[in-house]
Amino acid sequence: ASAPQAAAPAAGAEQDEIDSLVSALEGQRFDDAATEAQRFIEKHPASPKLGQVLYIRGRALVSAGKSDEGATVLREMIAKYPKDDNVPFAALYVAQGEYLKAHGPLTEFKIEFEQAIPQFEKALEAFRDVAKTYAADAQVAPRARLMAAQTLFDMRRREEALAEFHAYLEKEPQGAYAGQALFQTGAILAELERNEEAKEADARVLKEFP
Numbered sequence: 001a002s003a004p005q006a007a008a009p010a011a012g013a014e015q016d017e018i019d020s021l022v023s024a025l026e027g028q029r030f031d032d033a034a035t036e037a038q039r040f041i042e043k044h045p046a047s048p049k050l051g052q053v054l055y056i057r058g059r060a061l062v063s064a065g066k067s068d069e070g071a072t073v074l075r076e077m078i079a080k081y082p083k084d085d086n087v088p089f090a091a092l093y094v095a096q097g098e099y100l101k102a103h104g105p106l107t108e109f110k111i112e113f114e115q116a117i118p119q120f121e122k123a124l125e126a127f128r129d130v131a132k133t134y135a136a137d138a139q140v141a142p143r144a145r146l147m148a149a150q151t152l153f154d155m156r157r158r159e160e161a162l163a164e165f166h167a168y169l170e171k172e173p174q175g176a177y178a179g180q181a182l183f184q185t186g187a188i189l190a191e192l193e194r195n196e197e198a199k200e201a202d203a204r205v206l207k208e209f210p
Contacts, residue, residue: 014040014047021056030064033057051081059093065104067097088140091133095126095144099151106154117155124151139176142168146177153184162188179209 017040024033037057041050054077061070074090074097081087102119105111131144149164165185172178186201 014044014049017044018049018052018056021053025056025060025063028063030060033060034064034066051077051084052086054081055084055086055090058090062093062097062100065100067101071097088130088134088137091130092140092144095123095130095147098126099123099147103154113156120151120155124148124155127151142172142175142177145171146181149181150184153188158188158192162192179205182209 017036021033021036021040024030024036034057037053037060040047040053041057044050047053054073058070058073058077061067061073064070071094074094077084078087078090084090098119102116102123106113106116127144127148131141131148134140134144145164145168149161149168152158152161152164155161162185165181165188168175168181169178169185172181175181182201182205186198186205189195189198189201
């Protein structure tokens, strides 16, 4: 009868550590989150929360710009804990890591546009795969579709990006990323010199997503 009581403080301590990890992640202290997560893994190798902690560590590493290391952790998490609730998001952040490996160096002028294209292609394929695999996930699938559209935009495939953003808006007219999708739609239309349509999109952004 005493065993559950003895186990309770340890379980509570683990949860406190996980709460701290989540706080670091949400506070964008990604290096801290990754380091604390690794410490948790070493300290609690048999914890039932390891799937969640591996996800936090992998996501933190990707967000800190350590895409390859983060993707390795996330793939390990998906393989070891395929039924964990965080698996769809883990797959999304693997794809996000592929995207950042092109987007980061390009925006920092470390590589030329043409050098970024092969990596953007990998990211596009990854986002589309996530959207297909987790089509029933109301949070992950829309975000993956939006990022596929954004990747096409970054690749200067404007007509394809426009079609993807339109498709997203048809499915998610009031979705979490609808305002962003509509804004990007207006930007693409302006680049294509479809000025009246661009004005309409911009007006909708101001009206529907002030």
